[in-house]
Amino acid sequence: MYRYDEFDQRLVDQRVAQFRDQVARRLSGELTEDEFKPLRLMNGLYLQLHAYMLRVAIPYGTLSSRQLHQLAHIARRYDRGFAHFTTRQNIQYNWPRLEDTPDILAELASVEMHAIQTSGNCIRNTTADQYAGVAADEVEDPRIHAEVIRQWSTLHPEFSFLPRKFKIAVTGAQHDRAAIRVHDIGLVIRRDANANVGFEVVVGGGLGRTPMVGKTIREFLPKQYLLSYLEAILRVYNQLGRRDNKYKARVKILVHETGVEEFTEMVETEWRHIRDGAIDLPAEEVARIRAYFAAPDYQTLSAAPPEYTAKLAADPTFADWVRTNIAAHKVPGYAIVNISLKPIGGIPGDATADQMDAIADLAALYSDREIRVTHEQNLVLPYVRQTDLYLLWQELRRQGLATANLNLISDIIACPGLDYCALANARSIPVAQQISERFADLKRQHDIGELRLKISGCINACGHHHVGNIGILGVDRRGEEYYQITLGGTPDEQAAIGTIVGPAFASDQVVDAVETIVDTYVGQRQDGELFIDTYRRIGNAPFKESLYGNH
Amino acid sequence: MSLQVVTANRLRDGRVIYLDAADGWSTDVAAARLCEDEAAATAALAIAAAAVAARRVVEPYLIAVERADGAVSPTRYRPVRYREVIRAFGPSIAAGTAAKET
Numbered sequence: 001m002y003r004y005d006e007f008d009q010r011l012v013d014q015r016v017a018q019f020r021d022q023v024a025r026r027l028s029g030e031l032t033e034d035e036f037k038p039l040r041l042m043n044g045l046y047l048q049l050h051a052y053m054l055r056v057a058i059p060y061g062t063l064s065s066r067q068l069h070q071l072a073h074i075a076r077r078y079d080r081g082f083a084h085f086t087t088r089q090n091i092q093y094n095w096p097r098l099e100d101t102p103d104i105l106a107e108l109a110s111v112e113m114h115a116i117q118t119s120g121n122c123i124r125n126t127t128a129d130q131y132a133g134v135a136a137d138e139v140e141d142p143r144i145h146a147e148v149i150r151q152w153s154t155l156h157p158e159f160s161f162l163p164r165k166f167k168i169a170v171t172g173a174q175h176d177r178a179a180i181r182v183h184d185i186g187l188v189i190r191r192d193a194n195a196n197v198g199f200e201v202v203v204g205g206g207l208g209r210t211p212m213v214g215k216t217i218r219e220f221l222p223k224q225y226l227l228s229y230l231e232a233i234l235r236v237y238n239q240l241g242r243r244d245n246k247y248k249a250r251v252k253i254l255v256h257e258t259g260v261e262e263f264t265e266m267v268e269t270e271w272r273h274i275r276d277g278a279i280d281l282p283a284e285e286v287a288r289i290r291a292y293f294a295a296p297d298y299q300t301l302s303a304a305p306p307e308y309t310a311k312l313a314a315d316p317t318f319a320d321w322v323r324t325n326i327a328a329h330k331v332p333g334y335a336i337v338n339i340s341l342k343p344i345g346g347i348p349g350d351a352t353a354d355q356m357d358a359i360a361d362l363a364a365l366y367s368d369r370e371i372r373v374t375h376e377q378n379l380v381l382p383y384v385r386q387t388d389l390y391l392l393w394q395e396l397r398r399q400g401l402a403t404a405n406l407n408l409i410s411d412i413i414a415c416p417g418l419d420y421c422a423l424a425n426a427r428s429i430p431v432a433q434q435i436s437e438r439f440a441d442l443k444r445q446h447d448i449g450e451l452r453l454k455i456s457g458c459i460n461a462c463g464h465h466h467v468g469n470i471g472i473l474g475v476d477r478r479g480e481e482y483y484q485i486t487l488g489g490t491p492d493e494q495a496a497i498g499t500i501v502g503p504a505f506a507s508d509q510v511v512d513a514v515e516t517i518v519d520t521y522v523g524q525r526q527d528g529e530l531f532i533d534t535y536r537r538i539g540n541a542p543f544k545e546s547l548y549g550n551h
Numbered sequence: 552m553s554l555q556v557v558t559a560n561r562l563r564d565g566r567v568i569y570l571d572a573a574d575g576w577s578t579d580v581a582a583a584r585l586c587e588d589e590a591a592a593t594a595a596l597a598i599a600a601a602a603v604a605a606r607r608v609v610e611p612y613l614i615a616v617e618r619a620d621g622a623v624s625p626t627r628y629r630p631v632r633y634r635e636v637i638r639a640f641g642p643s644i645a646a647g648t649a650a651k652e653t
Contacts, residue, residue, distance in 0.1 A: 027562070027606065033562075033603070048565075049567070050638065050642070051566055052564070097564035099564070347645075418637055419644050427637075433644070481633065
């Protein structure tokens with residue numbers, strides 16, 4: 001894992017001291033709320049419905065056991081014993097006190113963490129494939145480049161006041177688990193015809209009020225030019241992005257209104273001016289960063305050893321969990337373990353302090369002290385030996401963390417919604433809980449198969465509903481919570497925005513509607529078809545008919 | 552005019568609070584000062600503005616409340632909009648509700 005150097009640590013420590021002074025001046029009255037608000041937001045501190053909310057950055061979703069223990073400690077000491085993992089691989093505390101926040105930031109800094117750039121119109125936390133470094137289909141570990149981007153974008157003076165927030169995601173694999181095509185910039189690590197490594201550069205994706213799939217503006221960027229090319233894109237956006245209208249200020253609108261060709265030409269022109277300047281990192285600096293992401297000392301193991309396969313044969317519950325929650329590892333005898341934070345009827349993405357401690361301990365025992373956060377609000381242990389899986393699973397079960405539902409209908413992304421969020425129009429979490437309860441039978445979920453269900457409590461779409469196979473958007477209709485359903489969205493390399501199926505449902509109808517949609521799929525599917533395959537074959541009409549036909 | 556009360560968040564810890572009859576602030580919506588006409592609402596907002604200047608509260612505003620019927624409501628008055636009901640009584644879900652403090 002990356003370790004802070006003296007510059008990183010000094011910068012974060014200085015920021016803590018600075019914010020401590022700002023909070024003191026706010027409490028003494030030297031600063032008004034209008035003066036203080038932008039300062040607290042620069043440190044990830046929002047004011048939500050019930051309390052302040054602190055959003056802590058988890059760069060590219062990678063945590064050490066030590067860091068996760070510290071996050072648990074903060075939840076226990078300064079919050080209410082739990083926290084919430086977000087769709088940007090970050091973690092949020094729902095109940096911190098303003099007066100405690102400087103101490104919380106100091107506790108974070110002691111484990112090389114912070115809350116810088118988790119709010120505001122700047123470059124936010126760069127996210128990455130949660131299987132980075134261990135995926136079998138990977139060209140190169142995206143965390144190296146995500147770390148380079150983190151260093152470049154941290155307190156970047158030119159890009160601290162962009163027209164709007166800016167999100168970058170990187171994947172090194174063919175199968176996109178990081179939803180890179182719905183980010184402001186998505187990067188896919190690829191090889192060209194001569195086996196050189198570089199990036200496909202995708203710009204202008206995003207969800208929210210105007211959802212769009214990003215456009216590829218460069219099929220192949222030699223990797224040494226990463227920062228100069230990003231800088232060129234950001235410069236064009238910073239200059240031309242609309243500052244007159246918040247709802248048209250994201251880069252997706254600029255790309256859309258300018259046209260991909262013209263936008264690309266502007267970026268390329270800017271890039272030609274700066275590409276051989278001082279921005280791109282020398283190879284030795286990239287090598288230095290790369291060394292931090294060296295693989296653990298893998299043992300030479302045989303794949304599927306007998307003691308493991310015997311457990312699979314003997315314990316069907318274990319086998320079910322392995323079938324859904326374990327992904328293929330690039331090294332024989334190892335497994336990628338997904339820890340579902342979506343227990344049946346639970347709150348998606350929430351973890352208690354005790355669970356965080358338990359996972360940190362298990363990572364120390366079984367996964368080289370490393371944990372990943374997924375944008376789907378689950379956790380991953382990336383380096384587990386297959387022979388350890390049974391013991392690990394038993395430990396996870398004891399903590400209520402062994403739900404075998406990865407990518408199934410109860411593995412729901414849900415934003416905090418109106419239970420916590422000041423922007424929300426409707427609640428998300430209770431809807432997720434009711435759907436999860438309705439489909440509680442895991443056998444039924446396995447039969448339904450892979451199905452991405454995503455819920456947002458407002459049009460800002462933190463719950464990624466536009467790219468849900470089934471997407472649910474909460475709206476306020478004359479003082480009542482209603483839910484609009486979209487179908488056919490996908491977040492991966494075939495990214496697509498879902499289509500609204502019809503009029504919205506009242507809160508007491510929405511779970512039935514989801515079940516009707518699922519039953520329609522089950523009735524129509526052909527051999528081997530996932531929900532999304534059937535949807536693409538038959539379209540909206542049969543779903544519309546079964547939902548609204550009798551009315 | 553509908554019945555209104557003034558709500559805000561407490562500066563130190565962000566908690567939801569309501570202006571009460573004694574010009575103080577309570578976390579309990581049942582203790583809120585009822586404004587029955589425009590003049591009362593204006594006067595209440597003026598007191599809230601002073602509390603902002605005194606660094607006690609942030610972002611005060613008026614909300615509509617209604618008389619609660621029967622035993623379903625824990626208070627005599629409750630907010631009309633469900634957003635304000637959730638602000639008044641805490642998250643509607645277990646993690647938040649169990650942890651709700653006053």
